Amino acid sequence: xxxxxxxxxxxxxxxxxxxxxxxxxxxxxxxxxxxxxxxxxxxxxxxxxxxxxxxxxxxxxxxxxxxxxxxxxxxxxxxxxxx
Numbered sequence: 244x245x246x247x248x249x250x251x252x253x254x255x256x257x258x259x260x261x262x263x264x265x266x267x268x269x270x271x272x273x274x275x276x277x278x279x280x281x282x283x284x285x286x287x288x289x290x291x292x293x294x295x296x297x298x299x300x301x302x303x304x305x306x307x308x309x310x311x312x313x314x315x316x317x318x319x320x321x322x323x324x325x326x
Contacts (some may be wrong), residue, residue: 248288252318253279260321263289265314272321285312 246284253276260274271289273279288307
């Protein structure tokens with residue numbers, strides 16, 4: 244997986260929510276393409292502020308999560324039931 248692959252998923256029309264899977268097994272949802280911002284330093288900021296009230300908050304929702312693009316192993320569709 245690369246930043247280019249993630250960018251192509253974020254640019255698909257119509258956009259479908261996705262989740263980024265890291266080599267650690269952590270998963271980070273991206274519910275809108277504007278909730279992911281790429282940096283010049285091989286990183287991406289991911290915001291998860293669009294949760295529905297019945298969802299449990301992700302431990303990292305205090306602000307953006309900074310992910311290293313080199314640690315991304317997959318980008319998957321985000322099911323309606325995924326947190």
